[in-house]
Amino acid sequence: MNDFEKYYFSTTQRAMTKYPHYLELYERHFSPFRGKSPCVVEIGVGHGGSLQMWKHCLGEGTKVYGIDIQKRFTYEEKDIEIITGDQGDLTFLGKLKTIIPKIDILIDDGSHMSRDQIVTFENLFPLMNDHGVYFCEDVHYSYRPAFYETSYIKFSDYIHNLADYLAGELPYERGSVLADCIQATKGVYFYICAVVVERGPYDLTPSSPIKVGVIPMDQREETGPH
């Protein structure tokens, strides 16, 4: 059992509800931040149980911000701060940028509405540290008509596009918010019901493969396979 699983299945602290298979994914993507005083932001607070889990499992110095559309309870705990606001409200997101420090881990377990998820991603992803991890939960909702507006792109399609730009190194127009997100993306991970986008600078120079090694004696004069 990893730390997240141990905590999840034994805690008597505040309540939370997660898919159990996420716990392995938290360990996989969040454990590099353990003990490094990460800044964690989670959209969608519920009963607050997961905020305590991040703090407990990521070690001393972890700072957790929970963001929720409504103030569900009053509660005070060191290193955990709850901010009330709507993840789909651009004014609120703009204000949020001035309140919180640079983010290492961003978890979206908010409304699960496609537009909200995309707006949140585009506003907060550029604010993250290098190697930051964005974790969007319950993405299977974005296949259900009640969770997307027909006039707006579905979250699943949006992330597929991001994956296209990454995998194909497709050309894109510089200067847009989306361009900033594409440029900062190192990996896109699709799991059952969850999507992870990993930030990170990586060097794409040279832009063609490097050839190293010895050409076999018998083939020195031929043009063989690459």
Add this chain to the structure above:
Amino acid sequence: MNDLEKLFYEGKHRITARYPHYFEIYDKHFSKFRNLDMCMVELGIGYGGCLQIWKNYFGPKAKIYGADNALQSFPEDQIELIYCRADQRESMAELRQKLPPIDILLDDCSHISSHQIIAFEELFPHLKDYGIYMVEDVYTSYAEPYEGGYKKEGSFIEYIKNLIDLNNLGTEMPITSFIQYFKQIRGVYFYSGIVVIEKGPRNVCDPVRTGNNGL
């Protein structure tokens, strides 16, 4: 620099060409198999330089298979070459019959979408649980000469995107030929030029509530 990069740049192997940023991705997904009794298969071998790098990276218990339609002959321990044609499903099926269960499959073959799909359908079922299926240079999925194009039906990338969609639909999924694959997929990962499909039991159940319900 990770060990694979070191082996590559030392150059004590037959010639091979790679994008330099691939080494970090290889190491991330392959390192768990090092020094184990493992089986790796590479489709498309070129001069065979990479097979030698894999052998040195994975250690003395590894068995490395290279499959290609233009075979180089170089006798070397732990490395076996098998003739196969990427454009023929029967040939891929025959290849499968010659191979033990696979830990890592690396498709660096023709880079043509329909070939990549045939290889995936024939060989993914032969992967062990927690095995890694990696397709390299998927840039070609967006290039016409390789049957690719942005959002072009039939491209390997579009095929994989459909797989991801079905993976998330769960019980609402229509019954299709995909069902046999998605039931065995833990995750699908995209990097620049690389797609990885990780195999494994699905292990998914409904959300569980935990903690103190009074709080």
